Amino acid sequence: MKAIYLIKYGESDKAFEIRDVEIPEIGEDDVLIKVLYSGLNFADIIARRGLYPDAPKNPALLGYDVAGEVVAVGDGVTEIAIGQKVVAMTRFGGYAEYVVTNKYGVAVVPDNIKLSDATILATQACTAYYCAEECTTFHSGDRVLIQAAAGGVGSLLVQMAKNKGCIVYGTASKAKKEYLAGLGVDYIFDYSTVDFYKEIRSLGHAMDVVFDSIGGTVFRKGMKLLGPGGKMICFGAAEQMDSTRNKLKLISMLWGFGLFSPISLLMQSKSVITVNMLRIADYKPNVLNHVLNRVVNMAEKGDIQLFVDKIFPYEDIAQAHDYLESRKSKGKVVLEWS
Numbered sequence: 001m002k003a004i005y006l007i008k009y010g011e012s013d014k015a016f017e018i019r020d021v022e023i024p025e026i027g028e029d030d031v032l033i034k035v036l037y038s039g040l041n042f043a044d045i046i047a048r049r050g051l052y053p054d055a056p057k058n059p060a061l062l063g064y065d066v067a068g069e070v071v072a073v074g075d076g077v078t079e080i081a082i083g084q085k086v087v088a089m090t091r092f093g094g095y096a097e098y099v100v101t102n103k104y105g106v107a108v109v110p111d112n113i114k115l116s117d118a119t120i121l122a123t124q125a126c127t128a129y130y131c132a133e134e135c136t137t138f139h140s141g142d143r144v145l146i147q148a149a150a151g152g153v154g155s156l157l158v159q160m161a162k163n164k165g166c167i168v169y170g171t172a173s174k175a176k177k178e179y180l181a182g183l184g185v186d187y188i189f190d191y192s193t194v195d196f197y198k199e200i201r202s203l204g205h206a207m208d209v210v211f212d213s214i215g216g217t218v219f220r221k222g223m224k225l226l227g228p229g230g231k232m233i234c235f236g237a238a239e240q241m242d243s244t245r246n247k248l249k250l251i252s253m254l255w256g257f258g259l260f261s262p263i264s265l266l267m268q269s270k271s272v273i274t275v276n277m278l279r280i281a282d283y284k285p286n287v288l289n290h291v292l293n294r295v296v297n298m299a300e301k302g303d304i305q306l307f308v309d310k311i312f313p314y315e316d317i318a319q320a321h322d323y324l325e326s327r328k329s330k331g332k333v334v335l336e337w338s
Contacts, residue, residue: 002337003096004317005059009050012318012325017059024093024100031080031088031106032072038094038314038335039065039119041152042213042236045325054278056092063094065122067115068337070106077103085109087118089126089281089292095317097337104285107292110300117299117306120152120332125295125304126288127277128156131211131233134291135273140165142208145200145225147218149185150176150330153235157211158183159304169207171196179330197221209233228268235275307331313338 007017026032044062047055055062067087073080080086080103089105109118131153132138144161148154149170161168162184170185173192180188187203189196200207206227212219213236223232265271281288298304309329312320314337324333 001097002314003061004063004314005095006048006062007059009048009058012048012321015048015321016317018315018317021096023098026072026074026100028074028076029103030074030100031070031077031086031103033066033068033086033088033099033101033106034071035066035068035094035097035099035337037067037116037119037311038063038096038337039067039122039124040320040324040333040335041065041123042324043123045321048321061093061095063090063092063096063099065089065119065124066094066099067109067118068099071098074103079103080106080108085115085118087115087121087292087296089122089277089288091278091281095314095335102285104289105281105292107289107296109296113296113299113306116308116311116334116336117332118296119334120156120306120308121295121299122292123277124152124332125156125299125306126291127235127275128153128160129291129295129298130277130280130287131235131275132157132160133294134287135233135275136209136231138164138166138209142166143169143205143227145169145171145196145207145210145222146185147171147210147212147214147222149183149188150179151213152332153213154211155179155183155307155331156304158185161209163303169196169200169205173327175328176330195221197225200225206230211235223270223272226268226270228270230268230270232270232272233275234272308334310334311336 003021005017046052070084088101090101144166146157150172168185169187171189171191174190207225210222210232212234309331311334314335
């Protein structure tokens, strides 16, 4: 089978090598999938830059989510059958024609969902659902701020918040304003031209929930916007990408998070919650399975819309990484296996 290996940290055009390797063997609780589409996630970019401690050492096979057809199952697998179309979360290894993953990370794809779209349902939709449903509870009228609102996770968080009657504030580039308006975002802030913190403060609005995937000073500003009982839910730190070549910038980014005491949070009944879906998958596979099947059900019923921005041939892995890293993408970026 063909597989895309990360062989060198740094720029995408020198980072990858396509190799011919053996199809992986399955264990008792595993599922073997013939991959038709591999999803890209921003964590892949961080891993390619050598900034992701959980990533395997080079040569590494990256990739968190795939969609394809089941070709074999282990003796302990009864919920998934050979021939079914499925979406799966992989603990790396998704950049390949065949993938083995644990049964808890696999869900059957209904007929009304395109397989390319289904890649959204693993890492990104599961992250959004876990953040929005497991970490907090939306109430009608809640004010919700979503950083990078046009991204894969962000756009799903927008939909989940709007479904519950929330007032949504989103940050994105100017080019994505129309896309966010179409999702129903009530207040859109172009991060390249305005300070979202100052804009929201001028409105006199306090946030009930802030979803942050940026980190640094963006996180600190979001914390300052929280009202009593507010929750900060952090699921990334994309700002570290701007600090990879400059240690002073890295220190500045870390310092930008700010210092806060549990006592000050307690007095205002505020909370900070962090989310790492790899850890959920490792230590709570039954929760992962519940979340994955919930988002599949939501997509089947039309409660969430799935948007794939671009599909690249697997041979164009470098271009796909560049496009995602440019932050021009909306929704999902996908690799297709011929």
